[in-house]
Structures are given as C-alpha cells and as structure tokens.
Amino acid sequence: MTEVRRLEGNVMEDYWLWLCCQKELYRPHIAKLIQYFGSPREVFQASGKALQDSGCLTGKQVTGLLKSRAGWDKEETRHQLERKGISFISAGQEEFPKRLKGIPDCPFGIFFKGKLPEDDRKTVGIVGARRCSYYGKQMAERLAAALAECGAVVVSGMALGIDGYAQTAALEAGGESLAVLGCGADVCYPRRNLPLYRRLEEGGSILSEYPPGREPLALHFPMRNRIISGMSDCVLVIEAKESSGSLITADLALEQGKDIYALPGRVGDTLSAGCNRLICQGAGIIISESELLSVLNFHKKEKRKNKKPRKPLETKEELLYSCVDLHPKSLQEIVSDIKLPVQEVMAGLTVLEMKGYVEEPRKNHYVRQV
Secondary structure, eight states, X not given: OHHHHHHXXXXXXXXXXXXXXXXXXXXXXXXXXXXXXXXXXXXHHOOHHHHHHHTSSOHHHHXXXXXXXXXXXXXXXXXXXXXXXXXXXXXXXTTSOHHHHTSTTOXXXXXXXXXXXXXXXXXXXXXXXXXXXXXXXXXXXHHHHHHHHTTOEEEEOOOTTHHHHHHHHHHHTTOEEEEEOSSOXXXXXXXXXXXXXXXXXXXXXXXXSSOTTOOOOTTHHHHHHHHHHHTOSEEEEESOOSSOHHHHHHHHHHHTTOEEEEOOOOTTOHHHHXXXXXXXXTOEEOOOHHHHHHHTTOOOSSOOOOOOOXXXXXXXXXXXXXXXXXXXXXXXXXXXXXXXXXXXXXXXXHHHXXXXXXXXXXXXXXEEOO
C-alpha cells in the first residue's frame, strides 16, 4: 500500500511540474484551476472546452496550455532541469520547506539549485536599498558575517546593494546563503551579480517559484518578496526609502508573524526614512552585531578573530577624525571644515587609515570605520 502511494505521489509530482512550468500562468491562475478541477492531473486531462468554460484562464492562456500539453515530455523536462542543476518539488511533498507551507499564498511548487536550508536551521532575511550608502554596505556585511558565523543562513534576493553585499559577506564568512529570485533559477539577474550567483550555486542555494527561462519582469519581485520573508525566521531591513520594496518584504513578514529589525539612520536621510518609520511602528532596533545576536539568541560556533586594538589618537588626529562621517566625505569638504592645509589633512587621513579609524571607499573620499 505504501509503494502504491509513493508511485501515485510521483505521478502527481509530474503533473505539478507540468503545471508549474507554464510560463503564461502565475500562482493565482493555478489556484483557480486547482479549485475548479481538483488536481493538476485533472487540469492536464481537461478538454479545451472544459478549460475555456471554467473561466479560470483567458483564451490565449487556454491555447498555450493545450499546446504545452500536446508537446509535453516529462522525461525530457526532467533531463533539462538536471542539465541546469535545477530540482523541482511541489508543496505536497514532505521535503518541501515547512516555513513556506505556513505562509499565505504558498507556492504550489519551487525550482531550486543547491541544498535548501533544513527546517530546523536558523534563517535570517536581510534586505535593503539597491543604491545604499557606504555605511549601509558596511553594516550589511558585518551583520551577515556575524550571523553566518553563528550558523544562520542569510536569505535575500541577490539584488544589487544591500542584498548582494549581505549574501557575499555570509559566504565569505564560511556560512551559507539562500537567494530567492524574481526570475527563473537559471537566470542570473542582475548580471553584475554573476560572481555571487556562481558562488551560491557552489556553496549556497538559489530558489524561484518561476519556471526556468522566466525573465525578470517587474511584477515578479513583489510576489517573490513573500518567499524571502517566508523562508526567514526574522527579517533585517538595512536602509530603505519610504516607498521601498524592502518595506513590502517587511509588511509580508509581519503578516506571516515574523519579527522585524531595522537599522536606524539620521533624520532627513532618504535611505533611512523607511527604517526609521519601521522603528516608529514597533520594529526592533539594530544597535550592534552583539546586541542583535543576543536578542535572537544566536551563539557563535567559533570565536571571531578580534580586531587589532586601535592606537590612540593625537589631538590633531582627533580633530580630523571628528570631521569624518559615517557617509563618504570628500577631501575638499574635510579641508573646508577643519581649516588646515590640504597636505596636512591628507597626511593626517593617511595616519587615520593606517590606525584603522577611517577608510577611503573611493578616490579622495573618506568614511569612518564602524
């Protein structure tokens, strides 16, 4: 009896794969079809008239479905996925992530590369601005590395900015990271993050509810955000404007019963407006790595390498250091503020850099080390 059920499950999985591979259909369409017909097998076996009369799809979608069904070859489809290193699993399977099963609008199936985080493994979502500040970049990297060293999986969307910096830092710290894409799992978007995509293939995981080959359309990303929050035990927001996709992820996380933490910023900073608003509404405040780890009850597996103690500053160096900000400041601005000769300022900044107090993220622009 058990063997019969297993075989039946495998057959149904093939029908789910076929339905989830339909590039003209999104989750709401599939949900309507399942509600009307009962299962993916019944959808596959339905006549063109039955599909049309159901009212679930447009005429164009019905035509596409019938054409796909006529040319469907499950073995070839499986081989194509295997060649691309992609696995598929439907929501009805025991191995499907339990975190996702519990969210509203759970995907009917997912495509993924690598090994998905175990259900009992701690996961933390890190999202934020694409055009982030240098301070935001530093904090995303530090927090992601600290979490990775505790054994947590960093979940994000592989976007430029905060997402990419956090995921790269987690991998470089020897940890794991999961990227949830708004396109097919075989499509690297954005292309500038191709090195990160390759690293995730080797030492992390890539997940998408969209079939292979699906392009990164704008409408995909708000929908994929529910999976980022769904795969995360909590979500950190590192810099976000008031109208930001990161806030959509935060709202979805709240609806899913997850805790939200935000990095505070200066009043008036556009990139901090969204985070400050979240804090005003009750989100947890990210004060430091150690404080966050304590609040989340994370314990480091290995002791992090301690930074070398900074050498004390002399009076002029302290004055110069006070003119440097958490956001990159140009040499001209610093000279204007401190009222010293440019050669003396440059020499002083070099000393501060050697002592570990400042960095030069780009030519003649300086920022405090955090």
